[in-house]
Amino acid sequence: xxxxxxxxxxxxxxxxxxxxxxxxxxxxxxxxxxxxxxxxxxxxxxxxxxxxxxxxxxxxxxxxxxxxxxxxxxxxxxxxxxxxxxxxxxxxxxxxxxxxxxxxxxxxxxxxxxxxxxxxxxxxxxxxxxxxxxxxxxxxxxxxxxxxxxxxxxxxxxxxxxxxxxxxxxxxxxxxxxxxxxxxxxxxxxxxxxxxxxxxxxxxxxxxxxxxxxxxxxxxxxxxxxxxxxxxxxxxxxxxxxxxxx
Amino acid sequence: xxxxxxxxxxxxxxxxxxxxxxxxxxxxxxxxxxxxxxxxxxxxxxxxxxxxxxxxxxxxxxxxxxxxxxxxxxxxxxxxxxxxxxxxxxxxxxxxxxxxxxxxxxxxxxxxxxxxxxxxxxxxxxxxxxxxxxxxxxxxxxxxxxxxxxxxxxxxxxxxxxxxxxxxxxxxxxxxxxxxxxxxxxxxxxxxxxxxxxxxxxxxxxxxxxxxxxxxxxxxxxxxxxxxxxxxxxxxx
Ligand SMILES: Nc1ncnc2c1ncn2[C@@H]1O[C@H](COP(=O)(O)OP(=O)(O)OP(=O)(O)O)[C@@H](O)[C@H]1O
Ligand SMILES: [Mg+2]
Numbered sequence: 001x002x003x004x005x006x007x008x009x010x011x012x013x014x015x016x017x018x019x020x021x022x023x024x025x026x027x028x029x030x031x032x033x034x035x036x037x038x039x040x041x042x043x044x045x046x047x048x049x050x051x052x053x054x055x056x057x058x059x060x061x062x063x064x065x066x067x068x069x070x071x072x073x074x075x076x077x078x079x080x081x082x083x084x085x086x087x088x089x090x091x092x093x094x095x096x097x098x099x100x101x102x103x104x105x106x107x108x109x110x111x112x113x114x115x116x117x118x119x120x121x122x123x124x125x126x127x128x129x130x131x132x133x134x135x136x137x138x139x140x141x142x143x144x145x146x147x148x149x150x151x152x153x154x155x156x157x158x159x160x161x162x163x164x165x166x167x168x169x170x171x172x173x174x175x176x177x178x179x180x181x182x183x184x185x186x187x188x189x190x191x192x193x194x195x196x197x198x199x200x201x202x203x204x205x206x207x208x209x210x211x212x213x214x215x216x217x218x219x220x221x222x223x224x225x226x227x228x229x230x231x232x233x234x235x236x237x238x239x240x241x242x243x244x245x246x
Numbered sequence: 247x248x249x250x251x252x253x254x255x256x257x258x259x260x261x262x263x264x265x266x267x268x269x270x271x272x273x274x275x276x277x278x279x280x281x282x283x284x285x286x287x288x289x290x291x292x293x294x295x296x297x298x299x300x301x302x303x304x305x306x307x308x309x310x311x312x313x314x315x316x317x318x319x320x321x322x323x324x325x326x327x328x329x330x331x332x333x334x335x336x337x338x339x340x341x342x343x344x345x346x347x348x349x350x351x352x353x354x355x356x357x358x359x360x361x362x363x364x365x366x367x368x369x370x371x372x373x374x375x376x377x378x379x380x381x382x383x384x385x386x387x388x389x390x391x392x393x394x395x396x397x398x399x400x401x402x403x404x405x406x407x408x409x410x411x412x413x414x415x416x417x418x419x420x421x422x423x424x425x426x427x428x429x430x431x432x433x434x435x436x437x438x439x440x441x442x443x444x445x446x447x448x449x450x451x452x453x454x455x456x457x458x459x460x461x462x463x464x465x466x467x468x469x470x471x472x473x474x475x476x477x478x479x480x481x482x483x
Contacts, residue, residue, distance in 0.1 A: 054379055081385035091380035093395050094475045095402060105384040108394060139477020150380075157385055 003030040005065055005161060005192055006051055012059030013046060020046050021057070022216040030160075033193045035203040035224075038213035039239055044196040047213065048163045051194065052083040065160055081109060084154030088166040090146040092138035092153070098125070099134040102153045109157070117156075124152035128182050144175030148182055155186075162186065164195040198243060204228060212236045255441040256450050268433030269454055275351055275429055276419045280412060282355025287362025288401075292392050294363070295370045305363070312360035317421050320357050325349035325425040350422030350429075358415045365407045369400035405470040412466070413459050430454060 006028040013021035020043045028034050036044045049055045050062055053069050053076050062069045065082055092101050102121035106112040112120070125131045128148035130141075138146055147167055154162060164183065168176040180202045187193055187206045197203065203210055203224055210227040212220040214235045220227070231237045255261055286308075293305035312320070325346055329337050340348060373396060381391035401408075420431035428436075434451035438444045 052383060054383065077382070077385050077387045080383055085380075085383040087376055087380060089374070089376055091374075091376050093377070093381070093399070094477060095399055095473075104394065105386065108390055109385040137476035139475070153384060 004028070004063075005030050006194070007063045008050075008060070009062070010060035011050065011057050011062055013043075013050065013055065013057050020216050021050070024060070024218055026211065026218055026221070028161075028192060028194060030192055031190045032208050033187045033191075033195065033206055034209050034211055035207040036194060036196045036211045036213060037198065037200075037203070037239070038219075042213040043216040044213055045165050048085075048165055048194050048196055051161070051163055052080050052085055054085075077109070081105070081157045082159050083161045083163060084157065084159035085163045086147070086150050086154055086165070086167050088169050090138070090143070090150045090170070092146055092149055094138050096137075097134065098130075098136050098138065098141070098149050101138070101149060102156045105153070106156050120156060121152070124155055125149075127155070127185070128152045129178070142175060143171045144178045147171065147175075147179045151179075151182055151186075161192045161194070164193065164197065166196050166198070168197065168199060200228070200240075200244060212239065214239070249445070251446065252443060253446055255437065255443045255446050259440070261437045261441070261447075264433040264436055265430070265450060265454070268428060268430035271347070271428055272416070272419055272430040272458075275347065275354065275422060275427065276416045278351050279354035279358065279419065280415055282352070283358035283362045283411075283415060286356065286359025287366050288397060290359065291363040291366025291400075292370060292397055294367045296388065296392070298388075309360045309363045312357055313364070317353065317357050317418055318424060320353040321350060321421055321425050324353040324356075328352075346422070346425045346427045350419070350425055350427045354415060354419055354422065358411065358418070361414070362408065362411055365404050365411055366397075366400060368407075369404035370396055372403060373399055399475070402473050402475050405466055405473075409463060409466040412462060416458060416462065417455065 004027045006026075008024040008026040011021055011024040012019070024047065036047060038044055046055055050057055050069075051064055053074075057070065060070075064079060067074055067079060069079070092098075093104070096104065099118060099121050102124060103112075103114070103117040106117040106120060107114060110117075122131065122134060125134055128151055130145055130148055133141060133145060133149070138149070141149065151162075151167075167183070168179050171179065176199065180199060183193070183195070183202070184206050195202075195207070207224050209221055210224050211218055212227070212231070212233070212235075220231060220233045220236050222231070227236070228240065231240060256265065290305040290308050293301045294309070296302065328349065329340060329345060332340070377399070378391055378396055381395040382388065386394065419429055422429055423432040423435070426432070430451055434447045437450070438447040441447070
């Protein structure tokens with residue numbers, strides 16, 4: 001038997017009058033890597049932002065790590081320590097060094113001592129392959145390095161789930177792989193991941209499942225080999241023909 | 247016209263002592279009021295940007311109410327209006343301990359807090375919303391995200407406008423003479439009254455205010471450089 005760690009049940013979301021998520025039903029198992037793709041504006045970001053409650057939902061139910069996010073009184077900060085998130089725009093704290101960025105939540109939320117948190121942070125910097133950048137400020141790092149620090153910062157709380165919203169879209173091409181490599185390591189270590197990305201090579205190699213969205217709906221889900229070889233829906237085939245030909 | 251300057255009026259007799267005491271009072275008044283203004287400014291400026299409407303409403307009310315009434319009116323309000331509302335014991339203590347000073351301090355601090363609030367709010371609003379999201383996404387509460395991330399960044403961004411506002415506060419401390427606080431302007435007027443030497447007395451006041459302002463601006467420029475966020479365009483010093 002597998003463990004479901006994220007479950008969307010008929011989830012609906014509106015921004016004002018815009019219906020952004022329509023009757024989403026989706027389950028993610030422990031250790032699974034799910035890549036979410038689809039055209040711009042289809043609701044991919046919104047979908048994964050709901051998982052750590054950066055966006056509230058207006059209909060249906062969303063259960064994450066056994067907690068229903070729609071239940072009143074749910075402790076969001078506690079939930080978010082168990083769900084890491086990596087953004088397209090890195091969002092490191094510019095007034096703190098790399099080490100301080102990673103140590104912040106372990107010290108302030110977990111109550112770790114500075115020494116212990118610093119040990120954890122340095123180990124994570126090893127893991128994302130930039131051990132020598134600990135004392136730098138974010139502005140003095142390349143985009144690829146910043147994004148790897150952002151991954152380390154999210155991992156510092158030992159989350160059970162990692163969410164990635166187009167983590168390589170803001171990067172120069174030569175830096176994309178260094179970030180994808182770190183994400184691949186993470187997937188191999190068994191992390192549960194939901195990844196919004198246009199990197200179809202990564203999706204093919206690492207994902208267990210592709211979720212294709214269009215107009216706020218999950219149109220199709222399939223294992224990568226099946227999805228790329230023989231997408232069932234016209235919309236997915238059209239989307240693939242557009243992004244795979246250049 | 248042939249005016250004979252007589253600068254010695256500034257240090258002969260009691261003048262020197264008056265000026266020094268005036269300077270001390272101005273510094274104490276402005277310094278304490280500045281602390282009040284900064285504290286109120288940070289709290290209310292941050293409250294105006296939080297994702298919870300009741301807090302925003304309270305802070306907006308504070309800002310609009312206090313900054314849209316002239317400072318002079320606030321001086322009278324805190325001096326003449328507030329004490330009768332206080333319990334007798336506190337009122338007596340106040341009038342034994344320079345009530346006009348405390349009234350002036352609150353008037354100045356609360357008024358400039360409302361103006362500082364706007365400076366801080368605009369600093370916070372210049373930070374991308376995703377910075378806040380990144381802070382709560384690692385498990386910080388909204389309060390922690392503001393205290394540890396948003397406000398520290400905003401404060402670094404707003405040093406130049408906050409400096410202007412601090413200088414305004416210092417200069418506006420002279421309004422306290424209307425409720426008889428013996429600050430610098432009050433003392434220069436006193437020298438003028440006693441010596442009939444208006445130009446000399448006012449020149450002394452002017453030079454001291456100028457010196458204070460230049461000093462504050464220098465300190466703030468140093469603070470700005472010391473706490474500059476790496477990677478932002480360096481500003482002129
Ligand atoms: N904060 C918001 N307020 C109003 N509308 C929003 C907001 N965020 C997103 N939307 C709208 O919701 C829809 C889905 O947006 P979303 O960002 O989830 O799409 P996406 O699939 O991530 O697109 P992209 O590939 O461009 O990132 C879009 O129509 C978008 O304009
Ligand atoms: Mg998006």
